[in-house]
Amino acid sequence: MRFVTTRAVRQPVPAGADGDEGLTAAGVSLRTAMLEGLAPDGGLYVPESIDVWKPGEVARLRNRTLTEIAYRVLRPYTRPELDATTFEAVVVAALNFPIPLVEVEPGIFSLELFHGPTLAFKDVGARTMARLMASLDSGDQPLTVLAATSGDTGSAVAHAFHAVPHTRVVVLYPEGRVSPTQEAQLTMFNSEDGNVRAYAVAGSFDDCHRLTKEAFADVDLRKRVRLTSANSVNMGRLLPQMVYYFHALAQAAHKSAAQEIVVCTPSGNFGNLTAGLFGKRAGLPIARFVAATNANDVVPAYLDTGVFAPRASVQTIANAMDVGNPSNFERMQWLYGDDLEAMRHDVVGSRHSDAEVRATIKRVYHERGYLMDPHSAIAYLGLTRYLGQEGRIGVFLATAHPAKFSEIVEPILGHSIETPGPLAEALARPRHVLKINASFDAVRRTLQS
Ligand SMILES: Cc1ncc(COP(=O)(O)O)c(C=O)c1O
Numbered sequence: 001m002r003f004v005t006t007r008a009v010r011q012p013v014p015a016g017a018d019g020d021e022g023l024t025a026a027g028v029s030l031r032t033a034m035l036e037g038l039a040p041d042g043g044l045y046v047p048e049s050i051d052v053w054k055p056g057e058v059a060r061l062r063n064r065t066l067t068e069i070a071y072r073v074l075r076p077y078t079r080p081e082l083d084a085t086t087f088e089a090v091v092v093a094a095l096n097f098p099i100p101l102v103e104v105e106p107g108i109f110s111l112e113l114f115h116g117p118t119l120a121f122k123d124v125g126a127r128t129m130a131r132l133m134a135s136l137d138s139g140d141q142p143l144t145v146l147a148a149t150s151g152d153t154g155s156a157v158a159h160a161f162h163a164v165p166h167t168r169v170v171v172l173y174p175e176g177r178v179s180p181t182q183e184a185q186l187t188m189f190n191s192e193d194g195n196v197r198a199y200a201v202a203g204s205f206d207d208c209h210r211l212t213k214e215a216f217a218d219v220d221l222r223k224r225v226r227l228t229s230a231n232s233v234n235m236g237r238l239l240p241q242m243v244y245y246f247h248a249l250a251q252a253a254h255k256s257a258a259q260e261i262v263v264c265t266p267s268g269n270f271g272n273l274t275a276g277l278f279g280k281r282a283g284l285p286i287a288r289f290v291a292a293t294n295a296n297d298v299v300p301a302y303l304d305t306g307v308f309a310p311r312a313s314v315q316t317i318a319n320a321m322d323v324g325n326p327s328n329f330e331r332m333q334w335l336y337g338d339d340l341e342a343m344r345h346d347v348v349g350s351r352h353s354d355a356e357v358r359a360t361i362k363r364v365y366h367e368r369g370y371l372m373d374p375h376s377a378i379a380y381l382g383l384t385r386y387l388g389q390e391g392r393i394g395v396f397l398a399t400a401h402p403a404k405f406s407e408i409v410e411p412i413l414g415h416s417i418e419t420p421g422p423l424a425e426a427l428a429r430p431r432h433v434l435k436i437n438a439s440f441d442a443v444r445r446t447l448q449s
Contacts, residue, residue: 002027007043011337051076062253101251119401125237126160148208155185175200190432203438241275264383268321270328292382300349350382
């Protein structure tokens with residue numbers, strides 16, 4: 001499979017016409033798509049076509065384990081760059097935690113994506129990408145992953161690459177502007193002999209972002225250091241996110257006789273939803289997606305009006321979804337060949353206020369004994385509102401453990417909540433905070449050291 005950019009090819013090549021028959025001249029390998037991150041023309045990489053499953057194979061999903069599913073879903077995109085044995089080792093090492101489907105109330109299921117090391121769905125994409133990068137890379141020098149973070153992404157990337165051979169990670173985060181829990185998770189690998197370093201930059205997140213951009217633009221530096229990014233638009237993070245939609249349907253088949261189900265994805269940058277739409281295109285029996293947002297609702301507004309109008313983001317309690325100009329919208333348009341009606345057929349928008357989210361976290365906890373973080377609560381709201389009460393069956397994606405957002409969840413409940421093992425362990429470790437000033441010189445020295 002080759003990878004093309006959304007700006008060069010406006011929609012997927014139809015099944016059967018893909019691949020090795022000459023349509024791929026403009027495409028790049030998975031390795032290049034992952035190492036470059038963004039395409040040189042400013043577009044986003046996408047697979048040239050979506051591998052479509054036969055109905056019989058979809059029906060047999062229920063008999064497969066998570067890693068078997070991951071292997072089957074992702075194999076068409078890694079062949080022929082990785083041999084079968086190496087690729088199998090990648091998925092087995094990356095997806096070494098469960099992703100259970102839990103019934104919260106009759107017909108309403110939560111896909112719990114927060115059982116990985118950083119307790120959020122990002123572990124799936126980041127861990128798989130780290131191992132794919134390490135396996136596909138053939139350079140002599142180690143690959144340096146440089147990332148700026150306002151908190152969460154940096155720790156998912158740091159954990160994902162920790163101890164992965166031939167890679168090293170440099171994370172920049174704004175000193176004093178991440179939560180103590182986030183700082184503990186970011187800095188827990190800062191030891192002399194590890195391959196991960198997280199630096200507290202004396203500045204803002206914008207400074208961290210500017211410094212990474214300067215590094216990527218510095219031709220001289222890039223001759224000396226093999227730099228790559230691991231941000232959320234990278235194909236290597238997006239493709240693995242398809243896997244859990246298949247795994248959700250496999251588990252749902254054991255719990256319900258429904259032929260088709262509705263899935264609700266809490267959305268900010270819309271990578272998570274895009275991966276689900278790839279899954280539907282591959283043949284998953286998902287009747288509809290609900291794209292649930294907080295007040296940052298440019299995609300639901302587009303589905304209502306046909307006008308895509310990005311704007312400055314507004315702050316909400318589901319802050320990882322405070323995105324005013326979602327990057328992956330470009331991939332969604334590519335998937336539907338710019339056909340609004342076709343997108344509306346598959347996706348319905350839903351937007352939710354902080355007040356609704358707070359009330360829902362409280363109500364579901366008291367009525368069902370099920371605790372959700374604000375992002376997962378938006379997904380629950382989107383699903384239940386869409387389905388109404390009668391004969392409903394649907395899955396919502398629970399993207400983060402509630403303990404990651406304890407500062408929001410605890411005041412809503414009026415009591416403290418338990419800290420899960422991996423978080424408690426990060427908090428208990430001695431903290432090695434490495435500080436640097438917000439100058440490019442300092443970052444360059446760090447990268448060359
Ligand atoms: C906990 C959580 N839920 C949902 C999302 C939204 O995912 P996406 O940006 O792919 O739409 C994010 C994004 O970072 C997140 O951190």
